Amino acid sequence: MDRRQFLATSTAFLAAPAWAEADAGAPAYVTAASRPDGSTWIVGLSAAGTQRFAFPIPGRGHAAALHPSRAEAIAMARRPGTFAVVMDCTDGREITRLASPEGRHFYGHGAFTADGRYLLTTENAYDVPEGRLGVWDAEAGYARVDDLPSGGIGPHEIIRLADGGFCVANGGIQTHPDYERRMLNIPTMRPNLTYLSEAGQIDESVEPPEAMRLNSIRHIAASGAQVAIALQWQGNPLEQVPLMATHRRGEALQYHDHPETRRLKQYAGSIALAVDGREIVVTGPKGGHVIFFDAASGSPIPGRDLEVAAGAAPAAEGMAITVAGGLAFGDSRSSRFVPVPGDWSWDNHLVVIG
Structure with missing residues (x-):
C-alpha cells in the first residue's frame, strides 16, 4: 500500500468506544498522575x-x-519522554510498550485512525528540528510503519475530526532533550493549527497574527x-492576552478574551466542551481557576476557583x-466535588472513554 494512502481506509468514528459501553466495569476516564513519593501512574x-x-x-x-473498538489505551509520556504504554482498560494490564526512535521524543498525545488500524503520535525530531507524526500499526502489535510531517515545530495535541481527518496543534516551540524543557526559539517561534486528510496529507495550516x-x-x-x-503565552509576563481561540476551516483564528483570563496566569492547561456542546471550559492549574465560554458565540461566562484544576x-x-483531591462535576452554573483517595497530583488531561 502506498505510504500516503494507508490512512485512507479510515471512516469517521468519533463516538465512545463500543467496548466501553458494553463493559460495566470499564473506567469512564483515564488520566496521568503522580504521588508525593515521585512515582508516576x-x-x-x-x-x-x-x-x-492505577x-x-x-x-x-x-x-x-x-x-x-478495543479496550486499549495508549498512555503517552510527557515531553521529552520516549515511552508509551499500551494498556488493557478493563483492568489496567500492560499489553506492550512503545519507544520513540533515535532522535525523537513524544509530546504526550496521539490519535487513532477511525478504523483503529493506525496510531499517530506527536513527536519531535529534535536535531532537524521538525515536528513529525509517528505511525504505528495496531494490528501488527503496534509496529512502527511510517512517519508524517506535522506541519510545524513542536506538535503537541492531535485529534481526529468528524470527517476522519486530523487536526494538529503545532505549539511552535523548539526544544531539545539535552536542554531538558528549555524553550530554544522564543524570538522566532511560530505556532500553527494544521489539518490533515484521513490519508495523512496536509490540507490546511493557519498561523496566528503577529501579535x-x-x-x-x-x-x-x-x-x-x-x-x-x-493557549499558553510565552511573551511578556506582564501582558495579558486571550488564552482561548476557535477556528473553522478556511477562516482566520478567532481569539476570545475573558475578564478572568488573568486568573489562569497565562497558562491554559486543558480545554473541553460540555456534553451538550453548549459550553467550553478552559482550566488553569497554575491559577487554581477555570473559565467558561459560550461555544456558539465565544462569549465569556463567569468562571470559578477550582484548586489545581487540570x-x-x-x-x-x-x-x-x-x-486537588478528586474530581469536580458540573458546568458554569454549578459544581460538585467527588473525592478520589490516593493523594494524587493530576496531569493536564482527563480522557473520556465511556
Whole structure:
C-alpha cells in the first residue's frame, strides 16, 4: 500500500468506544498522575469518581489515545519522554510498550485512525528540528510503519475530526532533550493549527497574527466544524492576552478574551466542551481557576476557583475536571466535588472513554 494512502481506509468514528459501553466495569476516564513519593501512574476512574485501576509507568505521563473498538489505551509520556504504554482498560494490564526512535521524543498525545488500524503520535525530531507524526500499526502489535510531517515545530495535541481527518496543534516551540524543557526559539517561534486528510496529507495550516505569535497552540477539542484551542503565552509576563481561540476551516483564528483570563496566569492547561456542546471550559492549574465560554458565540461566562484544576472532559453533568483531591462535576452554573483517595497530583488531561 502506498505510504500516503494507508490512512485512507479510515471512516469517521468519533463516538465512545463500543467496548466501553458494553463493559460495566470499564473506567469512564483515564488520566496521568503522580504521588508525593515521585512515582508516576496512569489511573482509570469511573463516571462516579471511583478508581478502577492505577498502573505504574516509568516517567511522567500526559494524555492517552483510545482505540475505537478495543479496550486499549495508549498512555503517552510527557515531553521529552520516549515511552508509551499500551494498556488493557478493563483492568489496567500492560499489553506492550512503545519507544520513540533515535532522535525523537513524544509530546504526550496521539490519535487513532477511525478504523483503529493506525496510531499517530506527536513527536519531535529534535536535531532537524521538525515536528513529525509517528505511525504505528495496531494490528501488527503496534509496529512502527511510517512517519508524517506535522506541519510545524513542536506538535503537541492531535485529534481526529468528524470527517476522519486530523487536526494538529503545532505549539511552535523548539526544544531539545539535552536542554531538558528549555524553550530554544522564543524570538522566532511560530505556532500553527494544521489539518490533515484521513490519508495523512496536509490540507490546511493557519498561523496566528503577529501579535499572537508567542501564544503557543497547545491543546484542542472539536465540535462539528469548530476547533476550540487552549493557549499558553510565552511573551511578556506582564501582558495579558486571550488564552482561548476557535477556528473553522478556511477562516482566520478567532481569539476570545475573558475578564478572568488573568486568573489562569497565562497558562491554559486543558480545554473541553460540555456534553451538550453548549459550553467550553478552559482550566488553569497554575491559577487554581477555570473559565467558561459560550461555544456558539465565544462569549465569556463567569468562571470559578477550582484548586489545581487540570484535566477536563465531557460528563453526564456537563464536564468533569480533575482538581486537588478528586474530581469536580458540573458546568458554569454549578459544581460538585467527588473525592478520589490516593493523594494524587493530576496531569493536564482527563480522557473520556465511556
